[in-house]
Amino acid sequence: MVDKIDKQILRLLQLDAKKTTKEIAADLGLTTTPVHERIKKLEREGYIQQYSIRIDRKKVGLMMMAFCSVSLKNHERAFIEKFEQDIQLLDEVIDCYHIGGMFDYLLKVLVPDMDAYQHFISKKLADLDNIGNVQSSFVMSEIKHSAQIPNQFL
Template sequence: MLPFKLDKIDKKILDILQVDGRITNAQLSKDIGLSPAPTLERVKKLENAGIIKSYHAKLDTEKINLGVSTYVMVSLKGHNRSNIEKFIKAIDGVDEIIECNHVTGSSDFILKVIAKDIPSYQKLMLEKVSEIEVVDSMQSMVILSTFKDSKKMPIPENK
């Protein structure tokens, strides 16, 4: 499958929607210099092509009482399909694990975990994550501060 060809207007739409997914079609059309109907058509085309996957509300974790964020490097007892599938199935039911990446290097996965506080985090790790039968070892890194948290993707040039 060939990559989707994005023109300048598509890229501008993507840049704007990544910053403000709630922008009205009328305002978006003004910002990109098209009338509302073709603007909506382009957005629908980007959604249907799977380039725009979803729209989200970004929450303030402190205001909803989730004060501890960590990255956890996880190694499995064996790096095979069965263990990977068991691990993924087990963590899928853990709401506090908000991101899971299969990686190369000294660990098999890196998880992003969010919890109310350190005792809640410790309980989660002891009672849920470390109890997953295929988990061999874990190493946690508590996030002290976040200086950049951009969800905006750079749109590469077509060649």
């Protein structure tokens, strides 16, 4: 279980994963040793899963973002597990969610352009077994993008 100080540490690291233990300790009015121990505990217990950076996708040539809704033909466990294993191998898919509703999965896909997306759909996704229906939505602009847990929950 995390306490108030642990939550403050999580908030600070979530805003800036490069923040040093010394900087976090100073922000919290603590010494570095207990802060270091708390961070290690948060890592061990799985509260902190990884440290990452956010790259501007357009600066690396990924100009198109699409959300791809996918329905499977067969919903037996083996078919679902196979799809979930196969989707992990497609580099264009950066997020995959098993959802309820009209579709079974929602994929977040990054590609350079429409030609690359067409290739992804027709040559990669279509080659997966058990694909029933696919519907694409294209992102015109990103209004809000965050992977952070809202502070009210920390």
